[in-house]
Structures are given as structure tokens and as C-alpha cells.
Amino acid sequence: MPPAISTKNCSLNILCIFSCFRCPVQLNNVALQPARKEGEKDVMFTHQSKWSCLTSLDYPYNPTITATIQDQTVTQVLQMDMEYQRVNITAKCIQLESEGHNILQDGTFLEKTTYTIADTTGVVELTVWGPQHNMNIDSWFYMTNLSRVFQGKKFLSTTKDITFSTIACTDTTHPIEVTTSEHITANIIGAKVNITYICPLKHQIKDMALSCSRVLCNNCDIFYKSDVIILHTHAKLTIQTTDNIKTLNIENKVIRSVVQISKTATTDTIMDSLLDLPRMQITIHNNSITHLAYPEPSHPETTPLITFSPLAQSTSLSTSGDSEELDLFMADGPTDIQPKSDTPSA
Ligand SMILES: [Zn+2]
Incomplete structure (x- = not known):
């Protein structure tokens, strides 16, 4: 049943059903905008809006x-039409799809990992923001406060209220639709490297002076020793096979699995190292390089420079879709109808 809407001042009388109390409230000076679901509207509670009991x-x-x-x-989850609705789910982690990062509006660095999860009824993708909660492949989890997102396809995304718990599950059946990775051997013929510097509390450092012994984080308002600043890199690599040339994303951990990166590395030195690599064994998944390895040594005494990372990683560079997911991650309350930017703290 629709709430009463006065179109003059755009106020709503609704029952506030936040987690711990139920109270009729009036929202004043809200904006209405077309919802993603055709013919419906989203209520935008902006910085100019007010609410009263x-x-x-x-x-x-x-x-x-x-x-x-x-x-x-x-x-x-896949059948329901209501976007941003929160759900709890019991599912098995099937496959790591990609690993990347994003920077929030306040400059906070946030890891983004995408998995395929499944239960006995179906398969869906899950985006995990922040730490990975020990999401081991082939383990079963009970996860609360996931949010349903539609962005071309339906998938689940973690919210800041997420809880993960590992559970024992004897039912091993699930309709696996694991996407396959491509394994090729190719030369790296082009590279464009980006570096992000991050303070110990995961804020992006905008002006990193490599020559200084200390660096200011504007978010923390603290000078940190340069030693403790984290260098996170990601890149685009152009690779050439015998019959093809393509450009792919590659993320920090995969780059570091074959290239040594010092605290004072620059985009130039990292690019030089990447372009110096020999013809490499490359695993590609969803337009990202998830594994990079030296070719099998032809001589027993030839050893790789560095041990390989066991987990496949890949990147997802910032997109507008990501920013909507990030807003969702930061959202309060059991339903996530809220502005996509300029989020009020009320
Ligand atoms: Zn900081």
C-alpha cells in the first residue's frame, strides 16, 4: 500500500522500520527519481531532507x-525483482572470479573480490568488499546482510553489516556453471602501470614524495614514516600470441608474483620489469590476467626469480557501476534506497 505523498513539498508519511524500533515518521523535502525498475520511483533522502516522528x-x-x-x-535471490533488498544465504564458495580494488569518496582504499557461489538450487556471483573473511574455495558459508544488485545481471554484494560463518554441509550437489579460464603463452609487448599509495589505515595518499622520510595522510591528519606506506599497483598489459594481440588488466598480487617491487619503485621501473619478462604462461579470466608464470625451465639450474603466488588474482578497474556498489556497501539500514552520491550521514 503506497505511503501518502504530497507532491507540493514532496514529503512522505511512512513507518520507519529500522532494525530496533517501529515509529511513524514524516520525511520532508525528499526527492523522487525514476527507479531502475520501470514505472517505479526511488525516494532520495538528501542533505536537504529532514525527518520527524x-x-x-x-x-x-x-x-x-x-x-x-x-x-x-x-x-x-535470482527470481525476486526487488533491488537492494538484503538477504541471508547459505552457499558454497565455488570459484574466485576476480580481485581488484576501489577508492571510496573519502579516499579509503577498499579491496573488491568477486566469487561464484552456489547452493543446491543455483549459482550467483558475490562481490566481497573489504577483507575476504577467509572465503575458502569449496567451503560452505552462512552469510547475512548481503544485498541484491542488478547491473546488467543479478548478483549479490556484501554490505558493511555482513557476517560470515563457515558451516559444515554434507550436500555436495550444486549446479556448477564454473566459467573456464584461458591458458596461453604470450609475449608482453605493452604496459601501462598505475601506483596507489595507501596509509596503514587504508587511505589513499595523494601526494607521495618518495624522497621524504615521512608522508602526510590527509584523512588521518598524521605524518607516517614512509616505510609503512603500502604501494599497491595495477596495470594494463598488451600481450601478443602467434595469432592475436589483446590488452588485459592485471592486479597487484599477480604483478608481484613475477616482479620484485621495492618501496621506491616507480611506474617506470615496474613497466621496465614487466616489459623485460620473457614469453610467459598466462591465465586469463574475464579480461584479467589471473596468473602469470615463467615458462617451464629448460635447464634444471634455471630457477624463477620469485616464487609464484598460489591464488589467481585479477583486477577490476574503477567503473561507475562500482561506485554504485560502493554506495550500497556503505549504506545504513535494512533497505538500501538512498542517494548514489552525497550520502547524508543522518
Ligand atoms: Zn590515513
């Missing part, structure tokens, strides 16, 4: 509408 609603509230976050199967 009411003693009663001017329409009968339907108590069957609930904000309780429900346990759902993967198929239920």
Missing part, C-alpha cells in the same frame, strides 16, 4: 510488509 499514520499500515532479512536460496 509522528504519533500516527494517516493510512492503515500493512503489518505483513516486513524488513526482516530472510534466509533465501540462490534461486529465490
